[in-house]
Amino acid sequence: MTARNWVRGVRWYLRELTGEAEYDRYCERHRRHHPAAPVPTRREYDAQRTSYREQHPEGRCC
Template sequence: MTRLRHVLGRARFFVREFSGEAAYDHYVAHARAHDPDAAVPSRREFERARTDAREGDPRTGFRCC
């Protein structure tokens, strides 16, 4: 049973990393490490800014839908 949990935990880790879901967690950890008193945006604000930056980059093109 513990082996299965370990394997599932590792699979979850890789899925979160490859899908970008863990980006906010990494951002918060980085912000807290560099300035613990700084205001950290909510996940919604972070994702909105991330999407805006991605869509505003002319090298990647524009989202069609």
């Protein structure tokens, strides 16, 4: 494994861990399904996601 591949792997992992990749996937999906609508900023996306999770709680055992 080269150093470049290792750095790419760490970067991918950190983006997945922090949720940044989730926002990028959301933007791609939003542009594909709603091409005329503006894409929400990261802050707006986080607010929408938090609001949805508060309105639709999931049962968790722990």
